[in-house]
Amino acid sequence: MASSLRDVAQRAGVSVRTVSNVVNDAPYVSPATRARVQSALEELDYRPNLAARTLRQGRSGLLGLVVPEIDSPYFAELAGLVADAAERSGATLVVDQTRGDADRERRLLSGPSGQFVDGLLLSPWALSPAEVAGRRQGVPLVLLGERYDPSVDHVGVDNVAAARTATAHLIALGRRRVAALGLQPHLVNSTALQRVTGYRQALAAAGRPAEPQLEVPVERLHRVDGARAMRHLLALPDPPDAVFCFTDELALGAMRVAWERGVRVPDDLALVGFDDVEDGRWSRPSLSTVSPDKATLAEVAVARLLARVGGSDEPALSTTTPHALLVRESSA
Amino acid sequence: MASSLRDVAQRAGVSVRTVSNVVNDAPYVSPATRARVQSALEELDYRPNLAARTLRQGRSGLLGLVVPEIDSPYFAELAGLVADAAERSGATLVVDQTRGDADRERRLLSGPSGQFVDGLLLSPWALSPAEVAGRRQGVPLVLLGERYDPSVDHVGVDNVAAARTATAHLIALGRRRVAALGLQPHLVNSTALQRVTGYRQALAAAGRPAEPQLEVPVERLHRVDGARAMRHLLALPDPPDAVFCFTDELALGAMRVAWERGVRVPDDLALVGFDDVEDGRWSRPSLSTVSPDKATLAEVAVARLLARVGGSDEPALSTTTPHALLVRESSA
DNA sequence: CTGTTAGCGCCTTCAC
DNA sequence: GTGAAGGCGCTAACAG
Numbered sequence: 001m002a003s004s005l006r007d008v009a010q011r012a013g014v015s016v017r018t019v020s021n022v023v024n025d026a027p028y029v030s031p032a033t034r035a036r037v038q039s040a041l042e043e044l045d046y047r048p049n050l051a052a053r054t055l056r057q058g059r060s061g062l063l064g065l066v067v068p069e070i071d072s073p074y075f076a077e078l079a080g081l082v083a084d085a086a087e088r089s090g091a092t093l094v095v096d097q098t099r100g101d102a103d104r105e106r107r108l109l110s111g112p113s114g115q116f117v118d119g120l121l122l123s124p125w126a127l128s129p130a131e132v133a134g135r136r137q138g139v140p141l142v143l144l145g146e147r148y149d150p151s152v153d154h155v156g157v158d159n160v161a162a163a164r165t166a167t168a169h170l171i172a173l174g175r176r177r178v179a180a181l182g183l184q185p186h187l188v189n190s191t192a193l194q195r196v197t198g199y200r201q202a203l204a205a206a207g208r209p210a211e212p213q214l215e216v217p218v219e220r221l222h223r224v225d226g227a228r229a230m231r232h233l234l235a236l237p238d239p240p241d242a243v244f245c246f247t248d249e250l251a252l253g254a255m256r257v258a259w260e261r262g263v264r265v266p267d268d269l270a271l272v273g274f275d276d277v278e279d280g281r282w283s284r285p286s287l288s289t290v291s292p293d294k295a296t297l298a299e300v301a302v303a304r305l306l307a308r309v310g311g312s313d314e315p316a317l318s319t320t321t322p323h324a325l326l327v328r329e330s331s332a
Numbered sequence: 333m334a335s336s337l338r339d340v341a342q343r344a345g346v347s348v349r350t351v352s353n354v355v356n357d358a359p360y361v362s363p364a365t366r367a368r369v370q371s372a373l374e375e376l377d378y379r380p381n382l383a384a385r386t387l388r389q390g391r392s393g394l395l396g397l398v399v400p401e402i403d404s405p406y407f408a409e410l411a412g413l414v415a416d417a418a419e420r421s422g423a424t425l426v427v428d429q430t431r432g433d434a435d436r437e438r439r440l441l442s443g444p445s446g447q448f449v450d451g452l453l454l455s456p457w458a459l460s461p462a463e464v465a466g467r468r469q470g471v472p473l474v475l476l477g478e479r480y481d482p483s484v485d486h487v488g489v490d491n492v493a494a495a496r497t498a499t500a501h502l503i504a505l506g507r508r509r510v511a512a513l514g515l516q517p518h519l520v521n522s523t524a525l526q527r528v529t530g531y532r533q534a535l536a537a538a539g540r541p542a543e544p545q546l547e548v549p550v551e552r553l554h555r556v557d558g559a560r561a562m563r564h565l566l567a568l569p570d571p572p573d574a575v576f577c578f579t580d581e582l583a584l585g586a587m588r589v590a591w592e593r594g595v596r597v598p599d600d601l602a603l604v605g606f607d608d609v610e611d612g613r614w615s616r617p618s619l620s621t622v623s624p625d626k627a628t629l630a631e632v633a634v635a636r637l638l639a640r641v642g643g644s645d646e647p648a649l650s651t652t653t654p655h656a657l658l659v660r661e662s663s664a
Numbered sequence: 665c666t667g668t669t670a671g672c673g674c675c676t677t678c679a680c
Numbered sequence: 681g682t683g684a685a686g687g688c689g690c691t692a693a694c695a696g
Binding site: 055138 | 409
């Protein structure tokens with residue numbers, strides 16, 4: 001059985017109050033008493049009970065991060081950085097995944113594990129803006145990536161501009177038929193939509209007509225989806241000579257298929273991804289990509305959330321974090 | 333302000349007890365009352381306070397997973413599967429990372445976030461067996477991968493056998509000089525040690541002498557470490573024609589370096605990794621690997637932990653989960 | 665079937 | 681400087 005404040009007090013021959021003071025190093029404790037309590041604390045291996053403390057002061061020191069999939073490289077990397085940022089700020093991060101399930105997102109937004117955290121970072125996937133904005137009661141919420149509602153804080157990159165840059169780069173390479181891989185018309189989530197928008201803008205700016213058959217939808221964002229979409233593109237009567245993939249995972253799947261089909265990257269087909277995931281730096285060839293500054297994103301998101309937890313009630317902020325196009329071998 | 337049981341009771345004109353009964357759908361509530369309470373519950377958008385509930389019944393319904401790095405593909409995949417397994421069992425998983433830091437491991441083992449979870453799954457890295465066994469007080473603990481102490485539950489693959497199989501496969505391919513990449517002599521963690529042991533056993537079984545210069549240590553297990561180690565191997569007067577890498581990440585880094593140096597895989601150099609991480613299925617060439625059954629591992633670990641949480645006091649069990657050698661292009 | 669109440673462990677206001 | 685006591689929200693033992 002874990003020992004409580006009272007046990008320690010008894011052992012040290014003082015009152016609970018004094019022990020509490022020592023534990024939270026408050027002033028007003030004589031050095032002698034403090035020392036005595038200290039040793040009692042150690043002998044009993046006392047640890048404050050977080051449930052009780054949380055109940056009492058309404059704060060747990062815990063921050064929650066909810067992502068669709070913890071095992072997708074992008075979210076895994078992001079989670080790692082957010083955990084680091086939280087750690088630096090003296091908070092502890094706990095991570096939850098929803099597998100893209102609306103119910104789970106909903107539950108985590110206001111259910112048990114959104115219950116004992118002081119604030120929540122959410123990367124929405126299946127939930128509509130209205131639901132997110134509506135359900136947000138109680139703990140502060142900061143949205144990652146998606147900007148849903150002007151009433152809730154948001155941190156993310158400018159997807160439209162980033163996609164435009166990536167596409168423009170492919171066009172500047174002299175490619176004639178630039179495809180877009182990764183549309184998700186079945187989702188409320190609008191990230192893919194923003195990226196197509198940027199893609200189309202770049203095409204238009206270059207005086208190119210939009211070609212609907214070069215815009216390929218995918219179910220999810222895994223390598224296998226990229227592979228399937230690439231097979232589709234290569235089967236076209238007039239296949240593309242460049243593809244802008246909406247995530248690195250999609251691009252890596254597409255790249256593998258290109259190789260299997262004898263299509264040389266970048267000679268026959270230039271590829272650019274999005275996310276700057278570790279794998280893309282080591283693939284063969286290495287993958288050009290739009291690199292969101294994930295460390296800054298994590299830092300800003302945690303800072304904003306902690307400010308809210310601290311009681312800040314300034315109007316909701318939408319912060320755009322930097323990104324950069326990294327040209328590597330797949331589009332050199 | 334969130335509404336409490338009392339608020340609801342007041343609104344419905346009943347006692348807290350009755351509301352509590354309804355919330356936890358206990359019996360002994362008349363349908364009429366139940367309905368009345370239900371609507372009060374909804375009107376007030378009542379949500380149980382987890383801190384209070386935990387304080388009261390000493391259980392939170394939360395399980396914790398502590399891994400060195402949440403952004404390494406292996407741990408990310410494992411975390412995803414463990415979260416799924418927990419979900420299926422009605423528990424919620426929270427994930428923490430330590431970045432391989434002994435202090436953080438220590439803190440998480442018994443600190444705040446090990447305080448409000450009912451049980452802990454730990455993949456130790458920097459902590460010594462003695463510390464792990466000693467610090468384990470309070471919540472049940474199940475060790476993942478490393479088998480530290482007979483007194484604590486453990487689930488993992490047979491690293492020695494797996495490494496032996498992988499090495500034997502390379503030998504059977506007719507390779508003359510088989511290297512081992514990934515030793516970690518600086519860690520208390522013994523996974524690498526077990527894998528070298530299996531490697532040496534296979535060599536011995538084939539009547540080959542051990543060649544110390546073919547056993548390459550690494551600092552960490554990332555691609556960059558694999559790349560560095562590979563450069564070292566290729567600079568040897570008599571470089572290997574096969575390498576068994578202790579993780580897929582190391583292998584992927586090594587593979588990229590081989591390509592840069594014009595060494596053909598698998599013709600000039602056969603490669604086998606360990607972990608069966610998603611990337612290796614899509615790399616070029618695809619990566620042969622030892623595939624631990626991660627889903628089973630997750631399932632068993634969660635089941636065992638929940639049994640402990642439920643009060644099981646059978647002697648500590650050490651479970652070996654299955655693994656399989658997957659021969660793909662890098663050693664075909 | 666339902667109401668009343670003690671107490672989980674902690675912090676903190678009030679008294680000394 | 682330190683002690684006593686109340687109460688955070690919930691559950692369950694004890695009435696009725």
